Amino acid sequence: MNKLKLVFATNNKNKLKEVQAMLTNFEIVSLAEINCFEDIPETAETLEGNAILKANYITEKFGLNCFADDTGLEVEALNNAPGVFSARYAGEENNSEKNMNKLLRELGENTNRNAQFRTAVALNIEGKQFIFEGICKGEILKQKQGDSGFGYDPIFMPNGFNKSFAEMEMSEKGQISHRGKAISKLITFLNSYS
Numbered sequence: 001m002n003k004l005k006l007v008f009a010t011n012n013k014n015k016l017k018e019v020q021a022m023l024t025n026f027e028i029v030s031l032a033e034i035n036c037f038e039d040i041p042e043t044a045e046t047l048e049g050n051a052i053l054k055a056n057y058i059t060e061k062f063g064l065n066c067f068a069d070d071t072g073l074e075v076e077a078l079n080n081a082p083g084v085f086s087a088r089y090a091g092e093e094n095n096s097e098k099n100m101n102k103l104l105r106e107l108g109e110n111t112n113r114n115a116q117f118r119t120a121v122a123l124n125i126e127g128k129q130f131i132f133e134g135i136c137k138g139e140i141l142k143q144k145q146g147d148s149g150f151g152y153d154p155i156f157m158p159n160g161f162n163k164s165f166a167e168m169e170m171s172e173k174g175q176i177s178h179r180g181k182a183i184s185k186l187i188t189f190l191n192s193y194s
Helices: 013-022 047-062 096-107 170-176 178-192
Strands: 005-008 027-029 066-075 081-083 114-125 128-140 156-158
Touching (some): 013 178, 047 066, 066 096, 096 128, 170 178
Antiparallel strands (some): 066 114
């Protein structure tokens, strides 16, 4: 039986690896594999909006079933910043180190370190669109811990754990993370989709 083929609209190799590890019953194809090398604009004001922009771009330009995500880190004491601007918080070059350093600076010695990662996934399949959301609550650490993961993983500790995302195995993180939860909803949906 042929696996359902879906394009995952991302250029982020870490994200692609994480999602391919979860969606083993499907053929997950990267943008590079469909010869899409342009940067898809993320100009919406919400995570859902950006996910929809990316998914629609692939569907309109390539006519393929696809899904796209956008993720933001929402820090309570910073009025839910950086949010939709998480990837470019410290500037357009999308530098994780600079983003983390800026966030730690802005938060300073604030005792309220509550934060959550939120992922929105937009799925375009056979002319229909579906949205899935995943949230992982936790707190911002005072300094970086661990060296796996990507983005803000070294400074985010999920609730109920005493280690950062960057100190977790990919499989452990996948079970509790925002992206993991959104992708689980996507998998449940795809498994029942006929």
